Amino acid sequence: MTRALIAEDEPLLADALQQELARAWPGLQIAARVGDGLSAVREALALAPEVLFFDIRMPGQSGLEAAAELADAWPEGTPFPALVFLTAYDQYAVQAFEAQAVDYLLKPLQRGRLEKTVARVQALLAARGSGAQPVNEATLAQLRQLLASASGAGTPGIAAPAAAPLRFIQAGSGGRIDMVPVDEVLVFEAADKYVRVLTAGREHLVRTPLRELLAQLDTQQFWQIHRGTLVRASAIASVVRSESGKQSVLLHGRPEAFAVSRLYAAQFRAM
Amino acid sequence: MRIHWLGTARHFLQVVAFCCVVAVLTTSIWPRHSYWTQLGHALAIGLIIWSVIEFGRLLVPARYCHPSSAGGHGWPKGWRGIVLTLVGIGTGFLVGDPLGAWLMGTGGYRSARDDQIGLVITIVAGSVASFYFHMRGRAAALEASRAAAQRDTTEARLMLLQSQLEPHMLFNTLATLRALIAVDPPRAEAMLDRMVDFLRATLSASRAPLHPLSAEFDRLRDYLELMSVRMGPRLAYALHLPPDLADAPIPPLLLQPLVENAVHHGLEPHVTGGRIDVRARRLPDGRIQLEVADTGAGHDPGAPARAGHGFGLAQVRERLATRYGGAATLELRAMDQGGTSATIELPLESP
Numbered sequence: 125m126t127r128a129l130i131a132e133d134e135p136l137l138a139d140a141l142q143q144e145l146a147r148a149w150p151g152l153q154i155a156a157r158v159g160d161g162l163s164a165v166r167e168a169l170a171l172a173p174e175v176l177f178f179d180i181r182m183p184g185q186s187g188l189e190a191a192a193e194l195a196d197a198w199p200e201g202t203p204f205p206a207l208v209f210l211t212a213y214d215q216y217a218v219q220a221f222e223a224q225a226v227d228y229l230l231k232p233l234q235r236g237r238l239e240k241t242v243a244r245v246q247a248l249l250a251a252r253g254s255g256a257q258p259v260n261e262a263t264l265a266q267l268r269q270l271l272a273s274a275s276g277a278g279t280p281g282i283a284a285p286a287a288a289p290l291r292f293i294q295a296g297s298g299g300r301i302d303m304v305p306v307d308e309v310l311v312f313e314a315a316d317k318y319v320r321v322l323t324a325g326r327e328h329l330v331r332t333p334l335r336e337l338l339a340q341l342d343t344q345q346f347w348q349i350h351r352g353t354l355v356r357a358s359a360i361a362s363v364v365r366s367e368s369g370k371q372s373v374l375l376h377g378r379p380e381a382f383a384v385s386r387l388y389a390a391q392f393r394a395m
Numbered sequence: 396m397r398i399h400w401l402g403t404a405r406h407f408l409q410v411v412a413f414c415c416v417v418a419v420l421t422t423s424i425w426p427r428h429s430y431w432t433q434l435g436h437a438l439a440i441g442l443i444i445w446s447v448i449e450f451g452r453l454l455v456p457a458r459y460c461h462p463s464s465a466g467g468h469g470w471p472k473g474w475r476g477i478v479l480t481l482v483g484i485g486t487g488f489l490v491g492d493p494l495g496a497w498l499m500g501t502g503g504y505r506s507a508r509d510d511q512i513g514l515v516i517t518i519v520a521g522s523v524a525s526f527y528f529h530m531r532g533r534a535a536a537l538e539a540s541r542a543a544a545q546r547d548t549t550e551a552r553l554m555l556l557q558s559q560l561e562p563h564m565l566f567n568t569l570a571t572l573r574a575l576i577a578v579d580p581p582r583a584e585a586m587l588d589r590m591v592d593f594l595r596a597t598l599s600a601s602r603a604p605l606h607p608l609s610a611e612f613d614r615l616r617d618y619l620e621l622m623s624v625r626m627g628p629r630l631a632y633a634l635h636l637p638p639d640l641a642d643a644p645i646p647p648l649l650l651q652p653l654v655e656n657a658v659h660h661g662l663e664p665h666v667t668g669g670r671i672d673v674r675a676r677r678l679p680d681g682r683i684q685l686e687v688a689d690t691g692a693g694h695d696p697g698a699p700a701r702a703g704h705g706f707g708l709a710q711v712r713e714r715l716a717t718r719y720g721g722a723a724t725l726e727l728r729a730m731d732q733g734g735t736s737a738t739i740e741l742p743l744e745s746p
Binding site: 163 | 665
């Protein structure tokens with residue numbers, strides 16, 4: 125029997141989805157319903173359902189962030205669930221995803237559209253063999269793209285001024301502001317409310333969110349290797365894979381290793 | 396530094412036309428040379444003055460110039476404009492005059508008086524032409540800034556409407572309505588009525604400059620009621636309006652962005668939600684205080700303002716400034732027990 129997880133913070137909309145699904149896919153069992161992005165990850169890992177319905181705007185963390193975290197934490201050997209996102213407004217250019225790995229439903233739900241999604245998910249599950257990769261690259265690529273457009277989009281209608289490339293990181297510490305040239309930075313790492321800025325010898329903390337820094341940095345220079353980590357590409361010494369299959373990056377000038385998430389692992393294939 | 400060739404060509408033709416007129420004058424003063432010869436001479440002087448001024452102004456930093464409609468360099472402001480004109484005229488006389496005489500063969504004997512007349516004509520003609528271009532440039536700059544202001548107003552109105560009719564709010568509410576129709580028709584009907592009132596108020600808010608505080612609170616109730624159908628127990632709210640303030644006039648939907656911010660940034664990110672209180676109060680000095688307080692995430696003064704948040708507040712500030720000048724204030728503070736309180740104080744106008 126196929127099982128699904130519904131993550132939707134508005135109870136009435138979760139009810140409606142469940143009812144419509146009962147009609148469109150009678151064989152589908154709703155394994156659990158949750159109302160926030162943190163529980164969504166927890167329950168999905170615990171229950172390992174075949175289908176996930178994730179609302180994009182949820183408390184705790186967004187459906188996109190939850191899916192990205194899940195893609196990373198998903199155990200080897202189990203195929204990743206089919207993903208269906210729900211949103212009230214198509215600020216992520218829905219059309220582009222109509223025929224792809226990750227499906228996308230607009231609220232209010234319309235019966236015909238839901239039936240299409242059900243047919244697609246059923247076909248996807250039927251066609252899926254026991255591939256070596258737990259999460260296929262098409263799904264990862266799409267998640268990356270969705271996350272990038274969600275963080276870069278800002279508020280629609282307000283023209284964001286083209287961000288000038290950042291040259292210095294102004295890191296406050298006590299009453300002092302350290303001017304750290306971006307050219308010296310090796311790593312940006314999100315840590316709770318702060319971003320750690322690592323140079324060869326030092327560590328600074330800034331309060332600007334990582335996604336805002338990302339918008340002002342040269343993506344050729346800094347590669348994203350994890351949702352919370354950017355590293356200087358030219359400082360990468362090697363990428364190693366542990367026995368459990370997790371990749372991590374070693375840098376010239378820093379002693380520690382930095383974890384590479386599955387979402388961003390594709391850039392480190394051997395030539 | 397960019398040169399707008401179309402504008403340059405237009406100026407060139409105007410200078411040529413002006414030189415034709417000057418040549419008529421000089422021919423009447425010195426009838427011994429033909430009109431065409433005099434025109435050649437006048438063009439030599441005029442075009443040199445023009446080139447110096449036309450291209451010289453590109454050397455003046457843009458911040459000292461009037462903006463031109465094409466977005467380029469306009470006429471330099473203040474003393475820079477005068478100096479540029481004088482340099483142009485000087486060069487015209489010292490270089491253009493001998494050059495014209497040599498080219499057109501108008502040299503030969505010239506009395507000191509001829510030289511003086513020539514100088515006077517060069518100065519007067521140069522000044523008149525420069526003044527003409529200066530005025531044209533100023534008019535174009537004024538027109539450009541007026542057009543920009545108009546564009547800004549239209550854009551601001553659109554953004555206000557877009558922020559009030561936030562698509563997520565709209566479609567999520569419709570989705571809830573669709574869900575309710577099947578399971579609870581009377582509740583669906585009540586929700587639809589609220590939605591109609593909310594939409595009507597939003598669309599007409601830009602038309603009336605003021606409405607009574609009681610109407611404002613009714614609209615807030617519509618909005619919060621719609622949100623509480625959606626958020627269920629995660630949203631609790633209360634509106635406190637003393638009866639003696641019910642008729643006090645305020646700009647329509649002034650509090651709406653503050654309540655939206657409270658829902659959006661205060662409550663929605665929280666798994667457990669929270670509570671919103673909207674209060675109106677009369678201050679001892681007779682002014683009105685309006686407060687929107689939430690128990691949510693709290694405003695972090697060190698953190699950069701989120702785009703939506705910042706826009707809502709900026710819009711409220713701007714409306715207060717337009718209506719009351721410096722007499723009204725908007726203050727935002729983080730509360731000790733978590734959450735944010737936004738307080739507006741404004742003068743009480745007679746209804």
